[in-house]
Each structure stands twice: as structure tokens, then as C-alpha cells.
Amino acid sequence: MDTQLWTITVEQPFLRTRCSLGEGPLYDHRTSTLHFIDIERNKLYHLDIRSSELKVEQFEEPLTCLSLRKDGGLACTTARGFAVIEDSSTLRYLSQPIPEEHQAFTRFNDGACDSNGRYVAGTLASKEHNIVGQLYMYDPADNSSRVIDPGPFTDCNGLGWSADGRTMYLTDSFVNKIYAYDYEDGKLSGRRVFVDPLSHGLPEGTYPDGLCIDNAGGVWSARWGGSKIIRYTPDGAVDLQVVFPTALNVTACCFGGDNEDQLYVTTAHCGACGGDAGRQAQYPDSGDLFVVDLSGQFRGGRWRHDFTA
Structure with a gap:
């Protein structure tokens, strides 16, 4: 990559969470709470x-x-399907659409809700069992779920919409691509490559993971194995990188804080997902939570929405 690229370096974690697979940061302005998970x-x-x-x-x-959720609380995907989170750490399932014969070999991964509260989420491939990653939608309007893109995908990841809701982005991690679709009333068309990170000089063996979008339409893509987040302009050019020297696997990010100008970043242990745990000594903060102060520079956009069920 261009060595003159605008670079922000974050030396220390915000919170030492020691997650195995930290993921899914989500900021709730109603309660000033950051939610995130350890898968x-x-x-x-x-x-x-x-x-x-x-x-x-x-x-x-x-x-x-x-x-x-629109009226408070959280919804989620689990490994098996779409659910809402009830009191006492319990789940109420709405749909478990993965075919029963595939459930032992794949799971849901990342997702988000569109402006009408439809929950879109994708699954992981299992090459050994001839199972491909697919993109699903759960629609609370009629309590239905369906495949909206059969792929084949390797690892459905970072997903969100442009401010006008007419473009949806989807990351397919292990092919190192972020796609864009035309999106209208829950229907996808015109899938195309938005960015090919390797063409920008990012190294082999590092992969795009979760994403978020700022109020100028910039796409912030976490880089698994790459110790960084890359910002892509709306036309797919690279203009900024945020580097985390002490964390190897950067998994996801979201804007939050009172002014939507704090970027919260989750990471994963070097041994997560079958990785090399021996690298943890070199990257000791892998698994911790980071924050990037972007006040006066960037603010979050409206790229995902509330679930309406």
C-alpha cells in the first residue's frame, strides 16, 4: 500500500476484554451502551x-x-438462526432456516437490518461438506425467512447500506472482496465488486471482516490478520488506515458516543478460528476492545437500522 496513506495508530486498548472472538459492536444512543459479543x-x-x-x-x-430492536432490547443471529434476546440471557427464536442436515457444519455469521426492519444475515461455507455460504433475510412483516442470494460465498461478513438505502454492501472474507448490490424493497440485483483489497496492495493472508459506514459514505473495513481498518471512499479508493500494532485480528467496528465520532473496534485472539495462538505474544492485545477518537474528522452514518419484531 501507499506508504504516504493517511494513517492513525492506536497503541493501547480501551478495555481489556480478552475475548476469544470479539465481534459485532453495536452502539445504542438511547442508553449510551456499547454491545458486543464473543462468538x-x-x-x-x-x-x-x-x-x-x-x-x-x-x-x-x-x-x-x-x-x-425498535422498542428497546436486542435481536440477534445465533449459529442457528434469527432470535430476540429475552430477560435472563434467554433466546426466543423467530426462524431457524439453515437446513437440518447442514446445521452441524455451518452457522450464521454477520448481518444487519434494512430501513424496513428486515434482518439480512449470511452463513459460512464448509468446503469439506460441500456447503456454500448463503445470504438470508428474515422479514418480520410476515414472519418469513428466505435465501436472497445463494452465493456461493465463503464467509458472509460485514454488511450494510448506503444512506439512501439503495446500495447494500456485503463482505465475502476469504475471496477478499466487498460486493455492492442494488437494493430495493428487500430485493437484491446487480451484484458487483465494490473493492478488491488485494488490488490495493493489502497482503495475502489478511482478509476483510466487519464494516461500518460514515456519514460521508466511507466504508470502514476491519482487516482480519492485518492489524488495521481500511477506509474506502464511496467510489472504492483507499484514503485512510487505522493501525493497531498490538492486535492481529481486527474483526469489526462501529461509530458511537454522544457525537457519533468514536470508532469502537473489536478484535480476536490469535488462536481464534483455528489460528496460531503462538502469535499472541507478539500481538498481546488481540481480543481486547479499542476505541479511535475521530472527533472533528469523521462521524457515523445511518448504515443499519432497528429490527421491528
């Missing part, structure tokens, strides 16, 4: 940004991404 340890974290109080819920199965 491999079945944990859901709630961090009160104003008081720094951290609460942890333990579940019996993995949560993989989160959504705010």
Missing part, C-alpha cells in the same frame, strides 16, 4: 460508555451478530 465463548457484553460499567451475559450457544 467462541457464547458471551454478550454491555458496556456503559458513561460509567464504564461492564455487564456480561452467558448463553448456551453462540451469538454471531446483533441488532437494536
Whole structure:
């Protein structure tokens, strides 16, 4: 990559969470709370940004991404499907659409809700079992779920919409691509490559993970194995990188804070997802939560919405 690229370096974590697979940060302005998950340890974290109080819920199965509910509380995908989170760390399933014969070999991963409260989320491929990643939609208007893009995808990841809702972005991690679609009333068309990170000089063996979008339409893509976040302009050019020298696997990011100008960043342990745990000594803060102060520079956009069920 261009060595003259605008670079922000974050040397220390904001909170030492020691997650195995930290993911899914979601900021709730109503309560000034940052929610995030540890997929491999079945944990859901709630961090009160104003008081720094951290609460942890333990579940019996993995949560993989989160959504705010319109009337308060959280919805999620788990490994098996779409659910809402009830009191006492329990789940109420709305749909479990993965075919029964595939459930042992794949799971849901990342997702988000569109402006009508439809929950879009994708699954992981299993090459050994000839299962491809697919993109699903749960529509609370009629309590239905369906495949909206059969792929084949390797690892459905960072997903969100442009401010006008007419473009949807989807990351396919292990092919190193972020796609864009035309999006209208829950229907996808015109899938195309928005960015090919390797063409920008990012190294082989690093992959795009979660994303968020700022109020200028810039797409912030976390880089698994790359110790950084890359910002892409709306036309797909690279103009900024945020570097985390002490964390290898940067997994996801979201804007939050009173002015939407704090970027909260989750990371994963070097041994997560079958990785090399021996690298943890070199990247000791892998698994911790970071924050990037972007006041006066960038603010978050409206790229995901509330779940209406």
C-alpha cells in the first residue's frame, strides 16, 4: 500500500476484554451502551460508555451478530438462526432456516437490518461438506425467512447500506472482496465488486471482516490478520488506515458516543478460528476492545437500522 496513506495508530486498548472472538459492536444512543459479543465463548457484553460499567451475559450457544430492536432490547443471529434476546440471557427464536442436515457444519455469521426492519444475515461455507455460504433475510412483516442470494460465498461478513438505502454492501472474507448490490424493497440485483483489497496492495493472508459506514459514505473495513481498518471512499479508493500494532485480528467496528465520532473496534485472539495462538505474544492485545477518537474528522452514518419484531 501507499506508504504516504493517511494513517492513525492506536497503541493501547480501551478495555481489556480478552475475548476469544470479539465481534459485532453495536452502539445504542438511547442508553449510551456499547454491545458486543464473543462468538467462541457464547458471551454478550454491555458496556456503559458513561460509567464504564461492564455487564456480561452467558448463553448456551453462540451469538454471531446483533441488532437494536425498535422498542428497546436486542435481536440477534445465533449459529442457528434469527432470535430476540429475552430477560435472563434467554433466546426466543423467530426462524431457524439453515437446513437440518447442514446445521452441524455451518452457522450464521454477520448481518444487519434494512430501513424496513428486515434482518439480512449470511452463513459460512464448509468446503469439506460441500456447503456454500448463503445470504438470508428474515422479514418480520410476515414472519418469513428466505435465501436472497445463494452465493456461493465463503464467509458472509460485514454488511450494510448506503444512506439512501439503495446500495447494500456485503463482505465475502476469504475471496477478499466487498460486493455492492442494488437494493430495493428487500430485493437484491446487480451484484458487483465494490473493492478488491488485494488490488490495493493489502497482503495475502489478511482478509476483510466487519464494516461500518460514515456519514460521508466511507466504508470502514476491519482487516482480519492485518492489524488495521481500511477506509474506502464511496467510489472504492483507499484514503485512510487505522493501525493497531498490538492486535492481529481486527474483526469489526462501529461509530458511537454522544457525537457519533468514536470508532469502537473489536478484535480476536490469535488462536481464534483455528489460528496460531503462538502469535499472541507478539500481538498481546488481540481480543481486547479499542476505541479511535475521530472527533472533528469523521462521524457515523445511518448504515443499519432497528429490527421491528
